[in-house]
Amino acid sequence: MLRVSYEAVLKLVSVAALVPDVRQALISGLMCPPRGHHELGSANADGAFLIMPAWRPGGALGVKIATAFPRNHDRGHPFIQGEFLLFDGATGTPVASIDGRALTLLRTAAVSAVAADLLAPPAAETLLMVGTGALAPHLIAGHLSIRKYAEVLVWGRDPGKAASLARQLRQDGIEATAADDLQRAARHADVICSATSSQTPLIRGAWLKPRAHLDLVGSFQPWMRESDDDCVRGALVVTDTLGALAESGDLLDPVTRGVLARERVFLLEEMLRRGPLTQDLGVSVFKSVGVATSDLAAAEHIYARMIETSQRAGRAAIASGS
Structure with missing residues (x-):
């Protein structure tokens, strides 16, 4: 073998x-x-x-x-x-x-790229990476494979790690900058990719552009959250598995409180089978927890x-x- x-x-x-x-x-x-x-x-x-x-x-x-x-x-x-x-x-x-x-690192980033290809604004110019762990450079590579972003912003709770990742990306030819203010960076970004182990929301729906795409990767347990309820309120919400409704706090909490209806959460595979989306999506959210x-x-x-x-x-x- x-x-x-x-x-x-x-x-x-x-x-x-x-x-x-x-x-x-x-x-x-x-x-x-x-x-x-x-x-x-x-x-x-x-x-x-x-x-x-x-x-x-x-x-x-x-x-x-x-x-x-x-x-x-x-x-x-x-x-x-x-x-x-x-x-x-x-x-x-x-x-x-x-x-x-x-x-897992590679396939997680590839799934996020597939979802963003379907959901992210076609003319997106700024990508914000929230988190500086092992997944971050792969997620950025995935997003860059389907959109030609003019700039990449990197935010982390440790500013030194954010600066280090941005420097590594620049060495690879990517126009990347460490962001010191998450709110300002989120308001500027067209696509936000988040991969952290946070147990409290980092990203606020009030910060998102009217046509922003939010790629949530980190939360895989009920007590983990990267986004607040306003991120999914009225948004197009897509997931790789409906198991995320029970496993991830980013979906479980708003569903439990009635902010998000279960029937308004769509499977990525079903969305892909429908073909390209032509209407204005408004805010879109993709929540991944991993599928076999x-x-x-x-x-x-x-x-x-x-x-x-x-x-x-x-x-x-x-x-x-x-």
Whole structure:
């Protein structure tokens, strides 16, 4: 069985390359039973244990087993850790074990890009990244793969980390600036992407432009919130799974209080099947918590690239006589 490490995944695959495969997976009817999401409680640092299977009828199948421990930021360990096992669909034989953290970083960013391609203003000029963790550069890369933003703003609770990420982005040729005032940056942005572990709202609906797109990534537990109720009040709200209504405080809280009706929350895969949106959307909100179909699409892509790279290296070795 092939093992693909964290470093190998990030070297082999870009977010932009994953976007078409992830989009197709979301609309093509892959099988995806409800994921196992188990809250571990305070005895396990308020972590969560996730089991996410998916399979392609007549094709590959796989499962991601992952942990999400919010307090790991303070312990020097990654927030998300895990492994994806990929199996041959004809024989059930395990063919690859892929680092789950790297796969999750890339596929999460790819799903956000797919959603923004559908929902974000076509002429968006300013992207605001709220959060400076491991996901942030991948999310920015995803958004830049579908909109040509004139500027990227980065805000973090630690100004030093925001400045560091902006500097890294500039070295990669991206016009990025650290923002010191979140409200001012949010009012200026056309698209806001947020990936934090905040338990209280950071982003206020009163700050959003009339045609803003809000990409909420961080909240995956009921007590976690990145946005206030006004962000979803009257907005077009889309999610990657209706499980988010119970798992994420960003949707659970406003639904519980009657601010947001359950029937006004739409699935991304259904929206994609309808085709491009032509009407003025007003404010749009995409809330992701992760779906196994996108994991499987990413795993298949990574595995194919690994095989291709190995074969190319083998041919080169033969040609050189080594």
